[in-house]
Amino acid sequence: MKRRDFLIGGAAALTASSLALPRARAQSLSGTLTDADRAELRRAEDYLNGIDTMYSRFRQTASNGNQAAGFLALDRPSRMRFEYDAPHPVVMIADGYELTYYDRELQEARQLPTFETPLWFLLRDRISFGDGLDVLWMKRSEDVMVVRVAQREGNDRGTVNLVFSEQPMQFRGWEIVDAAGVSVQVALENTRYGVELDSEMFDEKQLPGYRSLQRNSR
Secondary structure, three states: OOHHHHHHHHHHHHHOOOOOOOHHOOOOOOOOOOHHHHHHHHHHHHHHHHHEEEEEEEEEEEEOOEEEEOOOOOOOOOOOEEEEEEOOEEEEEEOOOOOEEEEOOOOOOEEEHHHHHHHOOHHHOOOOOOOOEEEEEEEEEEOEEEEEEOOOOHHHHHHEEEEEOOOEEEEEEEEOOOOOOEEHHHHHHHEOOOOOHHHHHHHHHHHOOHHHHHHOOO
């Protein structure tokens, strides 16, 4: 896997790159969830809705052994920044309407609607697993809960496994699997909540490639 393919695939939790699982596997379990399952999902919703700001380091690992690291900043609702450490060139900024994908090496930027990204629901005013999402699979143990979700419309955009630790509950990261069976895990590390975040980090106009982005959009 080429470096940019790896980065795009891993960042696909934000950029909706080729994550499609066969449609036969994307079956909603919403009608078969137990009361205990639904209670756990509500607890996860309450936890996510309680996040105001968050800053976390992340480590990304693909099933072929490729690795990368960087940071994630979240200012709910609407704003997110996902940035890789050098030498990897990718920075992504979501503002609630569009997600800007920026390549620092090429100094080029492009945009897509935020709602087309698999983790769009994290940026909504109110997070709900029943609103526009299908729960495809969930598994709980004493220490970990994993929930696989997909957008109700357009499952071919991909599925995401959301990972939570238990006691106390904390969002630990996500895993994606593309149509070729390549999986990419993003693990959050040293996460801090309620932190003060500079508003400029969510301003795509600060990116050197913003002018070329404007020209390309005309």
